[in-house]
Amino acid sequence: MATQLAVDSHARYFAICLRGLPHQMTSLDAARMTFVQLCLVGLAALGKLDEVCSAEEKKQMIEWIYAQQVLSDGTELSAAYCGFRGGSLFGPHDLCDYVPANSANVAGTYSALCGLLLLGDDLSRVDRPAIVDALRCLQQDSGCFAPHPSTTERDPRFIYCACAISAILDDWSGVDKDAAVKYIVSCCNPDGGMTQAPFQESHGGHLYCCVASLALMGRLDAIPDRQRTLRWALQRQNCGYQGRVNKPADSCYSFWVGAAVELLGGHDLVDAGAVSAFLVQCETRFGGIAKFPDEFPDPLHAALGIVGFTFCNPDGFPRMSPTLLLPESLVERLDIKAARRA
Amino acid sequence: MHGHRREALKEPSVDEKEQNRQCVEKYCALNTSVMNLRAQSVFTTTALDQTKRLLELNTELHTVWNYRRQIFMHLDAWHDTAQRQGMLDAELGFLFEIIRKNIKSYWMWNHRVWTLNSMPRADWQKELALVAQLLSLDARNFHGWDYRRFVVSRLDDMDVEEFAYTTEQINRDCANHSAWHNRSKLLPAVLARSDRAAEMMKTERDLILNAVYTDPDDQNAWLYHEWLVSIQPSDEDRCRMLRDK
Numbered sequence: 001m002a003t004q005l006a007v008d009s010h011a012r013y014f015a016i017c018l019r020g021l022p023h024q025m026t027s028l029d030a031a032r033m034t035f036v037q038l039c040l041v042g043l044a045a046l047g048k049l050d051e052v053c054s055a056e057e058k059k060q061m062i063e064w065i066y067a068q069q070v071l072s073d074g075t076e077l078s079a080a081y082c083g084f085r086g087g088s089l090f091g092p093h094d095l096c097d098y099v100p101a102n103s104a105n106v107a108g109t110y111s112a113l114c115g116l117l118l119l120g121d122d123l124s125r126v127d128r129p130a131i132v133d134a135l136r137c138l139q140q141d142s143g144c145f146a147p148h149p150s151t152t153e154r155d156p157r158f159i160y161c162a163c164a165i166s167a168i169l170d171d172w173s174g175v176d177k178d179a180a181v182k183y184i185v186s187c188c189n190p191d192g193g194m195t196q197a198p199f200q201e202s203h204g205g206h207l208y209c210c211v212a213s214l215a216l217m218g219r220l221d222a223i224p225d226r227q228r229t230l231r232w233a234l235q236r237q238n239c240g241y242q243g244r245v246n247k248p249a250d251s252c253y254s255f256w257v258g259a260a261v262e263l264l265g266g267h268d269l270v271d272a273g274a275v276s277a278f279l280v281q282c283e284t285r286f287g288g289i290a291k292f293p294d295e296f297p298d299p300l301h302a303a304l305g306i307v308g309f310t311f312c313n314p315d316g317f318p319r320m321s322p323t324l325l326l327p328e329s330l331v332e333r334l335d336i337k338a339a340r341r342a
Numbered sequence: 343m344h345g346h347r348r349e350a351l352k353e354p355s356v357d358e359k360e361q362n363r364q365c366v367e368k369y370c371a372l373n374t375s376v377m378n379l380r381a382q383s384v385f386t387t388t389a390l391d392q393t394k395r396l397l398e399l400n401t402e403l404h405t406v407w408n409y410r411r412q413i414f415m416h417l418d419a420w421h422d423t424a425q426r427q428g429m430l431d432a433e434l435g436f437l438f439e440i441i442r443k444n445i446k447s448y449w450m451w452n453h454r455v456w457t458l459n460s461m462p463r464a465d466w467q468k469e470l471a472l473v474a475q476l477l478s479l480d481a482r483n484f485h486g487w488d489y490r491r492f493v494v495s496r497l498d499d500m501d502v503e504e505f506a507y508t509t510e511q512i513n514r515d516c517a518n519h520s521a522w523h524n525r526s527k528l529l530p531a532v533l534a535r536s537d538r539a540a541e542m543m544k545t546e547r548d549l550i551l552n553a554v555y556t557d558p559d560d561q562n563a564w565l566y567h568e569w570l571v572s573i574q575p576s577d578e579d580r581c582r583m584l585r586d587k
Binding site for chain 1: 362365366369373374377378381399400401402403404405408444448452455456482484487488491517518519520523526527560561562565568569572
């Protein structure tokens with residue numbers, strides 16, 4: 001069975017996606033910043049970013065990203081809305097007199113910072129204090145984070161975004177680490193898994209967000225039973241990785257669960273051949289990786305599947321950080337304290 | 343992204359291309375219109391209707407769900423109990439229709455919670471029946487089970503009934519980990535209130551054994567068994583449980 005990735009085919013896929021997505025993906029419009037990041041991550045993981053994106057294209061993407069930055073107007077009202085928006089569908093900033101109508105969100109901010117770094121930008125135009133202030137506003141009493149003001153949503157995904165932002169900006173003053181750790185510990189289940197909120201089923205995506213957040217905060221010691229958590233993660237492998245008990249294997253969990261396994265020191269316990277074979281089965285003939293075999297690809301499953309593949313096949317691919325979706329060489333060059341594999 | 347099976351691609355006809363172009367134009371125009379209204383803080387029924395049409399095309403526009411909530415709260419009708427009830431009943435109907443398009447949408451489940459919390463009179467029993475219907479479409483839906491726990495928390499004395507629901511789900515498909523998980527959240531309280539604790543524990547053991555015989559490789563029963571052993575009050579109870587099969 002083939003266990004080699006169709007590198008050139010995937011590189012072409014990401015190049016096409018960066019120029020436009022099909023109408024079936026309309027629902028991703030509000031999160032376009034994340035899909036830009038994912039395409040760049042996929043290219044970086046394949047070692048093809050510079051080959052596919054010309055200097056001019058990179059410059060245009062950098063400008064588009066910065067055009068989504070919501071800057072502070074100096075008032076307290078605007079503080080929580082600062083950072084980067086999820087996309088340009090909200091229109092130009094100067095059309096919005098009403099501050100809450102033009103809000104950034106933590107996922108957009110994280111994706112923007114990652115995207116800028118991958119494109120070679122030095123973040124000199126990023127309003128760092130405004131972003132850190134926004135994080136402070138968005139952290140709840142429970143320790144969890146909301147993604148933006150005026151929403152009831154809060155879960156470990158946004159804790160992760162806040163931690164990743166803080167690590168990239170090397171400024172943790174917007175995050176009460178003790179409170180965040182307390183919330184994460186409340187999401188730890190007796191089976192060793194971790195979840196979105198107390199009482200919910202253990203879930204591979206939230207496992208990643210919780211473990212990576214703890215790793216970035218230097219608090220992996222807070223996991224109640226680390227061996228049990230590693231065991232839960234490893235038991236998600238049946239050929240590829242599943243996200244929950246008795247769900248089918250899904251290519252994106254080769255990153256979410258695979259990265260958690262790397263951070264918990266379980267790299268040598270993974271059946272790398274089986275994960276690789278499953279990911280190759282999820283490849284599509286025209287490029288990209290789908291969630292399952294014989295489905296349409298999308299940038300999320302393609303990027304995360306490729307990064308997950310590189311965890312299992314480190315030779316021949318740039319080494320990717322399990323905590324920040326950035327190449328480790330970039331993380332080291334920029335001296336980002338990203339937490340290493342155990 | 344979720345569950346789009348690949349079909350053989352064919353070049354769209356001229357008519358289909360024109361139709362697609364018109365769809366895209368319509369979406370973009372509606373999106374621009376809604377964003378403009380929002381930027382100008384317009385909170386009218388016309389704006390409400392436009393947000394509905396936009397959300398029907400794209401359920402994932404979280405800012406538009408936010409805006410829709412703000413519009414509701416600014417309308418005069420909001421301050422009249424009967425009118426608010428009517429508006430929010432209709433909103434529940436709208437949500438139920440479109441949630442089938444994307445049953446994993448965080449925004450729609452959140453909006454449903456907001457709607458029910460804002461209603462003068464929420465019919466929680468009806469909600470329970472509706473979420474049961476949704477879970478019958480996707481028995482592992484993460485949001486569905488979480489929503490079910492939220493609805494149950496609004497009803498009194500539901501532990502025993504919910505516990506029976508998990509039994510029904512497990513008997514339907516003993517691979518349904520969501521049902522086993524939910525059961526583990528209910529069992530301690532149900533046991534504490536029961537005067538037939540020993541009999542109930544025997545039922546749990548039978549359920550586990552049944553699942554193990556059905557599929558020994560299924561992790562569910564083993565995980566549940568491990569958890570059940572761990573909640574026994576003493577080592578003696580644990581040993582007794584392990585001995586009495």
